[in-house]
Amino acid sequence: MPTRVSAKHHPHDDAPDTAEAFRQLASLPAGPRRDTLREQIVEAWLPMAGRLAGRFRNRGESNDDLRQVAALGLLKAVDRYDPERGNAFESYAVPTITGEIKRHFRDHMWTLHVPRRVQDLRNRVRRAGQELSQTVSGREPTVAEIAEQAQLSEEDARAGLEALDSFSALSLDAELPGSGDGYSLGDALGTTDPALDTVVDRAAVAPRLAALPERERAILYMRFFADMTQSRIAEELGISQMHVSRLISRCCGRVRDQVMRDAAARP
Numbered sequence: 401m402p403t404r405v406s407a408k409h410h411p412h413d414d415a416p417d418t419a420e421a422f423r424q425l426a427s428l429p430a431g432p433r434r435d436t437l438r439e440q441i442v443e444a445w446l447p448m449a450g451r452l453a454g455r456f457r458n459r460g461e462s463n464d465d466l467r468q469v470a471a472l473g474l475l476k477a478v479d480r481y482d483p484e485r486g487n488a489f490e491s492y493a494v495p496t497i498t499g500e501i502k503r504h505f506r507d508h509m510w511t512l513h514v515p516r517r518v519q520d521l522r523n524r525v526r527r528a529g530q531e532l533s534q535t536v537s538g539r540e541p542t543v544a545e546i547a548e549q550a551q552l553s554e555e556d557a558r559a560g561l562e563a564l565d566s567f568s569a570l571s572l573d574a575e576l577p578g579s580g581d582g583y584s585l586g587d588a589l590g591t592t593d594p595a596l597d598t599v600v601d602r603a604a605v606a607p608r609l610a611a612l613p614e615r616e617r618a619i620l621y622m623r624f625f626a627d628m629t630q631s632r633i634a635e636e637l638g639i640s641q642m643h644v645s646r647l648i649s650r651c652c653g654r655v656r657d658q659v660m661r662d663a664a665a666r667p
Contacts, residue, residue, distance in 0.1 A: 620651055
């Protein structure tokens with residue numbers, strides 16, 4: 401016959417009377433009967449766990465997820481509660497469930513890693529701001545007012561205010577405030593400079609280019625740095641285009657061979 405879980409007046413109106421059920425649970429060995437009784441106790445306390453979860457609504461987490469976290473805290477409380485200590489289960493379950501929900505926010509809801517102390521400052525500053533918004537009209541409360549309301553120093557109040565924006569990250573595709581032209585944060589980020597891949601090669605080639613005869617250096621400069629065509633270089637120097645082509649090919653081959661020998665000679 402299943403154990404009856406009765407209702408009784410508690411400081412929490414939805415807290416059931418499960419004292420006798422817990423005494424039985426503590427005396428039962430592991431098995432189907434104990435599992436059934438445990439499920440009955442959990443089911444009886446679920447409404448209160450759901451109400452505790454409701455205290456944390458509108459903070460970026462869905463109500464269903466909050467209820468699941470609260471139910472997990474309730475299961476932990478049921479499994480860890482010792483009726484022999486003489487304390488009512490309610491006095492143990494409420495802080496356990498609340499602590500589980502707070503831990504969920506701390507460990508899983510922050511996009512950026514923020515120290516626990518700063519998270520606590522954020523919560524105090526947020527509450528102070530909400531309280532002041534009911535008394536201060538037409539403007540945002542000042543840092544000094546928030547610090548006084550939260551009983552914090554102005555430095556700690558500023559740290560809490562800065563953490564208000566750290567709970568979630570801004571999308572890189574989001575338009576920057578005040579831009580007005582669709583300019584996003586992603587547009588402001590730099591990219592890898594493709595020239596970085598050639599830094600080592602440039603450093604290796606530089607001394608060999610400097611050792612070339614002046615005319616050959618001039619031809620390479622005009623071709624690869626000034627982006628001049630071979631025909632224009634030939635016209636500039638008064639030689640044939642074929643001659644320019646041979647000089648470029650010969651200089652590049654010579655420099656390449658010298659650089660490779662230098663690399664092979666390094667220890």
